[in-house]
Amino acid sequence: MPRPRKFHESDVVSSAGEVFAVHGLAAATLDDLVRATGLGKQSLYNAFGGKRELFLRALSEDRDEATRAVTEALGHDDASPLEQIRGHMLRMAIDFSSTDRRVSLTTRALVESTGAEDPLSTVTKAGIEQLAGVYAQCLDHARENGDLPAGVNVQSLAVYFVAVTRGMELLGRAGVGRGVLTAVALDALRVLDGQRTEAADDVR
Amino acid sequence: MPRPRKFHESDVVSSAGEVFAVHGLAAATLDDLVRATGLGKQSLYNAFGGKRELFLRALSEDRDEATRAVTEALGHDDASPLEQIRGHMLRMAIDFSSTDRRVSLTTRALVESTGAEDPLSTVTKAGIEQLAGVYAQCLDHARENGDLPAGVNVQSLAVYFVAVTRGMELLGRAGVGRGVLTAVALDALRVLDGQRTEAADDVR
């Protein structure tokens, strides 16, 4: 019997995500959000609780979407795992050299979080681990295929790809062009070529 | 005959840089800056012009300091260029896994800039190129030493190292620990091992 909402939460979260991706958490004003989502302040508060909470929702969605996208990119059966990673990295190079003002919510959260206990940090860290997991899985397949030596440290390599990706995002934002970014991606991929067993490398 | 200032601009810029590194441009309040620098609002305005301008000054100083540090790290004569890069990357891994809340002003500027024409962007881009230049110089030496094949693309490799470094910074901020970050650095360095001539790689 209650009056039904006239919006879908997921739509609101997604519009809000747009705003946050362009302005960031601190710089996005409540009015920006009201304008972008189409609903009133009070409705926003009823449904989500506040700016931060809304950001958190958008962040989670963004993280899931990113994981989904990478999973999909690395999950095709028509190419070898290594070829998929290669394609994916080249794709990222192009994406990140776009000229729009978007910055992934993960990066924003990382930079705008106020401390390690800040929910922003914990959600973000989880997202990074999730993402690394996807890379790791793909690299595992490659190893099973014999495209990577058995002794390779899949875990750190996975995190390495996450790091390179974040770095490319930042560089793209700085105005580094598609060509250079692509070259960087190719450089990054070269770690997959010259792999030796690396059993006892010093990780002091 | 004018009354002399009782502060040194460089001190003020450096204290302000601290504040910005912890809070960011938007989130740092003028009062934070007043407290950290020790001088009054009006004095800040007389000397610098405003929060943004002060940030810009701090950003430039940060950039120069970063370039200087890397130049110094890669400029010793007691080790081969490649060994120096290696040492430098491992050092970065440790630095970035610190638990303080600092974020390089370059990264902050990248994320908080409002557009490509924003001075924040231009200064930052210049800084990245400066930094890449330092890496390039070191890689050049390595090539001359024969530690790197002659056909190697020193330029993109230099940018690659900047990207990896930025990525590591973000990951460290996300709470990734020293061990993992070190492993990532070692992975990143592996591009220097397996280098082949790479003359005609597709940079579509």
Next chain:
DNA sequence: CAAGTTTTTGACTGTATGGTCAATAACGTA
């Protein structure tokens, strides 16, 4: 020591912003 110049000080201002309140509208059900 007086004049001139610039810095410092601290009170002040206007605005933008996150968040709240209370009244009203809309819906499902009985």
Next chain:
DNA sequence: TACGTTATTGACCATACAGTCAAAAACTTG
């Protein structure tokens, strides 16, 4: 069609903040 419940609306509030003003202080030089 009336009731209960929740959503919506728009006005409202407190505050925090970037930036300003004008008076007083401090220094140098003539």
